[in-house]
Amino acid sequence: MSRDALVDTTKKQDEPLNKEELASGALAIQATDLNLWYGTFQALFDVSFNVKQGLVTSLIGPSGCGKSTLLRSVNRINERFGYVRTQGKVEVMGHDIYAPKVDLTQVRSQIGMVFQRPNPLPITIRKNILFGYGLQDSTKKIDSQEDEIIEKALKEVLLWDDLKDKLDKSALDLSLEQQQKLCIARLLPVKPKVLLMDEPCSALDPKATEAIEELIWGLRGEYTILIVTHNMAQARRASDECAFMLMGKMVEHQRTEDLFVTPFNQQTADYIEGKFG
Amino acid sequence: MSSKAQKAMAHMDRRDLSWYVDRAVQILMFVGGISAIVFIIGIFVFISKEGFSFTFGRFDIVEFFTSMNWRPTSESRETYGAFALIVGTASITGMAMLIAIPFSLGAAIYIGEFATGKTRESLKVLVELLAAIPSVVWGFIGLTIMNGLIIQLFNVPIGLNVLNAGVILGLMAAPIMTTIAEDALKAVPDRYREAAEAMGATKWQVIVKVVIPASKNGLVSAVLLGIGRAFGETMAVLMASGHSINIPGSVFDSVRALTATIAAELGETAVGSDHYGALFTLGIFLFLITFIINLTADVMVRGIRNK
Numbered sequence: 001m002s003r004d005a006l007v008d009t010t011k012k013q014d015e016p017l018n019k020e021e022l023a024s025g026a027l028a029i030q031a032t033d034l035n036l037w038y039g040t041f042q043a044l045f046d047v048s049f050n051v052k053q054g055l056v057t058s059l060i061g062p063s064g065c066g067k068s069t070l071l072r073s074v075n076r077i078n079e080r081f082g083y084v085r086t087q088g089k090v091e092v093m094g095h096d097i098y099a100p101k102v103d104l105t106q107v108r109s110q111i112g113m114v115f116q117r118p119n120p121l122p123i124t125i126r127k128n129i130l131f132g133y134g135l136q137d138s139t140k141k142i143d144s145q146e147d148e149i150i151e152k153a154l155k156e157v158l159l160w161d162d163l164k165d166k167l168d169k170s171a172l173d174l175s176l177e178q179q180q181k182l183c184i185a186r187l188l189p190v191k192p193k194v195l196l197m198d199e200p201c202s203a204l205d206p207k208a209t210e211a212i213e214e215l216i217w218g219l220r221g222e223y224t225i226l227i228v229t230h231n232m233a234q235a236r237r238a239s240d241e242c243a244f245m246l247m248g249k250m251v252e253h254q255r256t257e258d259l260f261v262t263p264f265n266q267q268t269a270d271y272i273e274g275k276f277g
Numbered sequence: 278m279s280s281k282a283q284k285a286m287a288h289m290d291r292r293d294l295s296w297y298v299d300r301a302v303q304i305l306m307f308v309g310g311i312s313a314i315v316f317i318i319g320i321f322v323f324i325s326k327e328g329f330s331f332t333f334g335r336f337d338i339v340e341f342f343t344s345m346n347w348r349p350t351s352e353s354r355e356t357y358g359a360f361a362l363i364v365g366t367a368s369i370t371g372m373a374m375l376i377a378i379p380f381s382l383g384a385a386i387y388i389g390e391f392a393t394g395k396t397r398e399s400l401k402v403l404v405e406l407l408a409a410i411p412s413v414v415w416g417f418i419g420l421t422i423m424n425g426l427i428i429q430l431f432n433v434p435i436g437l438n439v440l441n442a443g444v445i446l447g448l449m450a451a452p453i454m455t456t457i458a459e460d461a462l463k464a465v466p467d468r469y470r471e472a473a474e475a476m477g478a479t480k481w482q483v484i485v486k487v488v489i490p491a492s493k494n495g496l497v498s499a500v501l502l503g504i505g506r507a508f509g510e511t512m513a514v515l516m517a518s519g520h521s522i523n524i525p526g527s528v529f530d531s532v533r534a535l536t537a538t539i540a541a542e543l544g545e546t547a548v549g550s551d552h553y554g555a556l557f558t559l560g561i562f563l564f565l566i567t568f569i570i571n572l573t574a575d576v577m578v579r580g581i582r583n584k
Binding site: 075082106110113115117119120121122123131132136187 | 393468469471472473474475476477478479482486487490491
């Protein structure tokens with residue numbers, strides 16, 4: 001039902017994206033018939049789901065509906081736990097990330113992830129930003145470009161002015177908002193195409209939430225962003241497309257403005273009206 | 278006020294059995310809680326009292342720390358030079374740490390970061406069992422098995438030496454070091470590992486770049502406690518070191534440790550004599566060193582908890 005609803009996004013009126021490739025509606029993430037089990041508990045049922053390049057797509061649904069699970073199977077971080085079994089296909093930027101020959105660390109480094117609780121590493125701000133970059137090849141000489149990389153990453157997340165003089169302070173001393181921005185900044189030096197965000201604002205106050213939302217909106221275009229949120233208002237104001245999940249199934253996926261105004265599915269309608277969830 | 282309410286009030290004021298039980302248990306717990314402090318102070322006072330007659334009398338600090346002549350029973354002139362004993366203890370402890378640090382940190386990293394489920398649980402139980410082996414049993418192993426083994430393997434005249442005692446002490450100290458180091462690794466929040474893995478770090482990169490730096494203090498204190506353990510160990514050292522006063526030139530030389538000296542000689546001295554006092558002075562010295570080591574370790578462990 002939902003595939004027909006995915007009309008091209010060029011018609012989106014507010015804040016049109018000026019980048020050529022976005023107009024093509026090329027897909028950044030393509031999940032096909034994805035099933036996932038935690039031990040014997042099945043968390044995802046035949047989920048097929050496409051995310052267009054350069055857009056912010058939000059995943060909504062009640063607790064336990066599988067939205068975080070779906071997000072976490074896009075960079076295979078789910079598999080940290082041995083009891084997870086996945087079936088189906090997920091393609092990111094055209095590459096099947098569940099193909100047998102795929103290098104897990106390579107997949108994860110190319111797909112950035114932001115977590116619910118800001119989780120900067122207990123090292124300096126500078127080292128946090130260079131962490132992912134330095135993993136690529138530890139023998140690589142990066143000293144000369146270090147400062148440039150840090151400045152660029154921090155500028156992209158609007159932290160440069162605040163932090164430029166305390167790069168060698170511990171990242172744990174920052175405010176939660178700054179920590180979360182730093183967690184986004186440290187993903188950028190490896191130039192990921194896709195950023196996954198698992199309720200990135202749920203630990204933050206409204207002001208910080210607004211700042212992060214603005215930041216996400218600013219990153220849109222250059223990065224494809226998939227964001228899980230509990231907050232329907234956030235999905236509504238800060239995403240281009242929105243998908244509703246329930247009981248491990250994908251119920252509906254539309255442009256955000258359409259989903260919230262004219263949902264196809266009765267369950268979606270009930271959820272966004274607050275009848276359950 | 279109605280008589281009913283008065284009755285209820287009277288009931289509330291009554292000190293019944295459970296009130297007394299509660300008080301008694303509180304007092305008992307308090308006594309238990311402070312007893313450790315009382316005992317520590319008591320031991321220190323006792324050792325000092327016995328040792329100070331020598332420490333402030335016959336004691337010659339220069340001789341004590343620089344002379345290698347420990348001749349408390351000399352007919353002509355007794356000398357109390359502890360230098361060789363200090364070097365003996367230090368060399369055995371050093372040898373022990375060479376063995377124990379790689380083994381215990383390796384075991385801790387394996388148990389904490391790699392092993393899962395049953396493997397992990399059974400390894401932890403095994404390590405704790407190892408820690409429970411009495412030191413005289415370790416000494417026995419040193420005296421019989423290790424002694425012969427060293428003589429055969431290295432073709433040396435005597436197998437009771439720094440190497441033997443060091444290996445035995447290393448194996449003795451490793452379990453407690455493993456347990457503490459593993460606790461330190463476990464104290465590193467999982468979200469750090471998850472964050473690093475999500476950025477594409479391999480298991481090994483996560484350990485080296487995230488887990489070890491984050492648990493650095495705990496790991497150092499594990500090592501310090503191991504040193505303290507090796508430093509203060511007596512029986513196994515007495516049995517495995519050869520117990521001969523000597524500045525070792527190689528790991529195949531016999532040495533004598535501070536602790537072993539006290540254990541071997543205290544029974545044969547007259548209470549209150551210079552020799553008796555000198556042994557207690559060795560005791561004060563040992564006490565101070567282990568106290569400093571343990572205190573440092575404790576402060577460092579607190580350091581990670583407060584972070």
